[in-house]
Amino acid sequence: MIDRRQNIIEAASKSFTLFGYKATTMEQVAKIANVGKGTIYTFFETKEELFKEIVKDLIKQIREVAVAAIHEDRPFHENLHSALYGILDFRKNHQLAIKITQEVKEMNTPAVREASQMLESAVLKFVKKELEKAIEKGEIKPCNTEITAFLMIRMYVSLVFDWEREHQPLSKEEIAHVLENVLINGLRNH
Amino acid sequence: MIDRRQNIIEAASKSFTLFGYKATTMEQVAKIANVGKGTIYTFFETKEELFKEIVKDLIKQIREVAVAAIHEDRPFHENLHSALYGILDFRKNHQLAIKITQEVKEMNTPAVREASQMLESAVLKFVKKELEKAIEKGEIKPCNTEITAFLMIRMYVSLVFDWEREHQPLSKEEIAHVLENVLINGLRNH
DNA sequence: AAATGACCAGATTAGTCATTTGGTCAACCT
DNA sequence: AGGTTGACCAAATGACTAATCTGGTCATTT
Numbered sequence: 001m002i003d004r005r006q007n008i009i010e011a012a013s014k015s016f017t018l019f020g021y022k023a024t025t026m027e028q029v030a031k032i033a034n035v036g037k038g039t040i041y042t043f044f045e046t047k048e049e050l051f052k053e054i055v056k057d058l059i060k061q062i063r064e065v066a067v068a069a070i071h072e073d074r075p076f077h078e079n080l081h082s083a084l085y086g087i088l089d090f091r092k093n094h095q096l097a098i099k100i101t102q103e104v105k106e107m108n109t110p111a112v113r114e115a116s117q118m119l120e121s122a123v124l125k126f127v128k129k130e131l132e133k134a135i136e137k138g139e140i141k142p143c144n145t146e147i148t149a150f151l152m153i154r155m156y157v158s159l160v161f162d163w164e165r166e167h168q169p170l171s172k173e174e175i176a177h178v179l180e181n182v183l184i185n186g187l188r189n190h
Numbered sequence: 191m192i193d194r195r196q197n198i199i200e201a202a203s204k205s206f207t208l209f210g211y212k213a214t215t216m217e218q219v220a221k222i223a224n225v226g227k228g229t230i231y232t233f234f235e236t237k238e239e240l241f242k243e244i245v246k247d248l249i250k251q252i253r254e255v256a257v258a259a260i261h262e263d264r265p266f267h268e269n270l271h272s273a274l275y276g277i278l279d280f281r282k283n284h285q286l287a288i289k290i291t292q293e294v295k296e297m298n299t300p301a302v303r304e305a306s307q308m309l310e311s312a313v314l315k316f317v318k319k320e321l322e323k324a325i326e327k328g329e330i331k332p333c334n335t336e337i338t339a340f341l342m343i344r345m346y347v348s349l350v351f352d353w354e355r356e357h358q359p360l361s362k363e364e365i366a367h368v369l370e371n372v373l374i375n376g377l378r379n380h
Numbered sequence: 381a382a383a384t385g386a387c388c389a390g391a392t393t394a395g396t397c398a399t400t401t402g403g404t405c406a407a408c409c410t
Numbered sequence: 411a412g413g414t415t416g417a418c419c420a421a422a423t424g425a426c427t428a429a430t431c432t433g434g435t436c437a438t439t440t
Contacts, residue, residue, distance in 0.1 A: 004414095026402060036415035038404080047402065140377040147353070147360075147368055148377070154348045155341055163340065170337075178337055186376025187330040187338070194383095215432060226384035228435080237433065384439075392431070400423070408415075 005043045008033045013054050017096040020103045021051055021112045048111045055115040058096060059122045065090045066126055076134040077184045081176045083130065084152070087123060088160045124149055140184075152183065195233045198223045203244050207286040210293045211241055211302045238301045245305040248286060249312045255280045256316055266324040267374045271366045273320065274342070277313055278350045314339050330374075342373065 011033035015024040026047055030037040044050040069082040091097040097119075103109055104116045127149040134140045159175050170178070181187075201223035205214040216237055220227040234240040259272040281287040287309070293299060294306045317339040324330045349365050360368070371377075 025400080027400095030416095037402090038415050039413085041403065042413075138379055141371075141379045143371055143377065144368070146357075147349075148372060150353065151345055151348065151368070151372060154344060154352070158341065158344045159337075162344070163337070167336075178334070178341070181331075181333055182338060182341060183372065184376050184378050186372075186374050186378070187333065188374050188376070189328055189331045216434080217432075220385095227433090228384050229382085231434065232382075382440085384436105386437095387435085388432105389434100390432090392429105394427100394429080396426085396428105398423105398425085401419105401421085403420100404418085405415100406417095408413105410411100410413090 004033075004035060004039060008035065008040055008043060008050070009054060009057075012050050013057075013096065016051065016054060017099055020099050021115075022103065022107060022109050051111055051115065054096070055100075055118060058094070059119060061094075062087055062090055062119070063122065063126065066123075070130070076130075076137075076139040077180050078176075080127070080130055080134075080152070081179055084127070084156045085160075085172055085175065088156060092160070120153075123153060127152055155179070155183070194223075194225060194229060198225060198230055198233060198240070199244060199247075202240050203286065206241065206244060207289055210289050211305075212293065212297060212299050241301055241305065244286070245290075245308060248284070249309060251284075252277055252280055252309070253312065253316065256313075260320070266320075266327075266329040267370050268366075270317070270320060270342070271369055274317070274346045275350075275362055275365065278346060282350070310343075313343055317342055345369070345373070 008029065012024070012029045015029050015032060019028075024047075026040060027037055029050075030040055033040075040050070044053065065086045066083045069086040070079050091101075100112055100116055100119070103112045128145045131140070131143075131145040131149055135142050135145070156175075156179075159170055159178065163170060198219065202214070202219045205218050205222060209218075214237075216227055216230060219240075220230055223230075230240070234243065255276045256273045259276040260269050281291075290302055290306055290309070293302045314336075318335045321330070321333075321335040321339055325332050325335070346365075346369075349360055349368065353360055
């Protein structure tokens with residue numbers, strides 16, 4: 001029990017992942033972390049702050065996944081595809097991310113909704129930056145990067161999460177193909 | 191009180207619009223329609239069937255709006271824009287459509303969810319047909335019309351409904367502009 | 381023959397109260 | 411003395427129940 005703070009974070013993370021934000025009690029976290037409940041409050045002002053700390057870390061991990069998917073020498077659409085797909089794949093497999101989305105849908109806890117928005121906004125910023133880089137390189141034409149990033153993410157989320165609600169799920173390759181044809185090349189018949 | 195059936199439909203429509211599906215009682219409908227409760231059941235098997243009848247009519251109206259927006263001599267993207275925008279504008283202003291979306295979000299009543307899906311699927315079919323027509327005419331290149339229609343609708347809904355959750359709402363012209371640049375022409379720098 | 385509303389079983393709701401929980405702080409180690 | 415703790419509190423929660431409501435039926439009325 002050397003680093004009590006880290007200990008608490010790990011315990012809380014476990015509990016949030018397992019039971020969600022609302023169903024996690026501070027006493028539960030204290031027990032898992034092997035500390036008294038009061039100790040938690042010497043490191044974190046509130047339950048919410050503790051949660052935010054963990055979400056911040058989650059966002060950091062996501063950014064790492066995205067950055068790792070980018071190779072400066074590859075064409076823009078390939079990079080964007082692997083980055084976005086990586087992000088969504090991470091989110092699809094990361095238990096805490098799943099719990100957050102679940103909880104925001106079925107109980108709409110304010111703190112959880114806020115966390116979810118922060119997550120979204122981090123991804124938006126990332127895509128926007130990539131768009132700007134691509135425009136500067138001349139790979140794509142100038143456009144409103146805010147709206148375009150927003151749309152691209154929506155499309156990706158739709159393809160990865162929503163499409164399979166009523167259809168066969170799409171493979172990574174199919175999604176890449178759709179992205180390139182619809183978004184990059186455009187539908188127009190040249 | 192000549193056409194009792196129509197009378198009931200109108201009363202139910204009023205009530206569904208005002209209070210939503212769940213909060214509408216058959217007795218309420220009977221009272222508004224000036225008939226006995228039993229009479230409703232001589233025309234409609236269940237509350238759900240009555241609701242579906244009304245939704246069917248709503249879909250018909252939407253189709254009319256969309257069809258009216260199409261002019262065969264205009265380019266594909268203009269038609270699609272005015273049709274989709276017309277649909278969403280209708281939906282945004284039609285009280286019953288609003289109630290349905292609200293209710294499916296906050297109570298998720300099965301009958302209402304189903305109605306919402308039927309609505310969506312009707313729009314999807316419409317856009318898909320328009321895409322096929324445009325491909326045949328050679329206006330756009332061949333593509334998976336199902337996925338593409340799905341994506342276009344998602345994009346439109348995102349732009350019209352979701353974007354303004356955290357930004358200035360977009361004008362009709364801005365949306366048309368984004369549609370043409372992102373979807374039709376593509377982002378690639380030629 | 382068509383329309384009706386009293387009626388019923390099952391669902392929903394309002395109200396209650398005991399339990400739980402986030403957060404505090406005086407006592408307690410070390 | 412400074413960090414740690416768990417008993418403690420007000421507020422929130424949720425389990426439970428009684429009362430009400432509602433979709434649907436059907437014997438009676440018109």
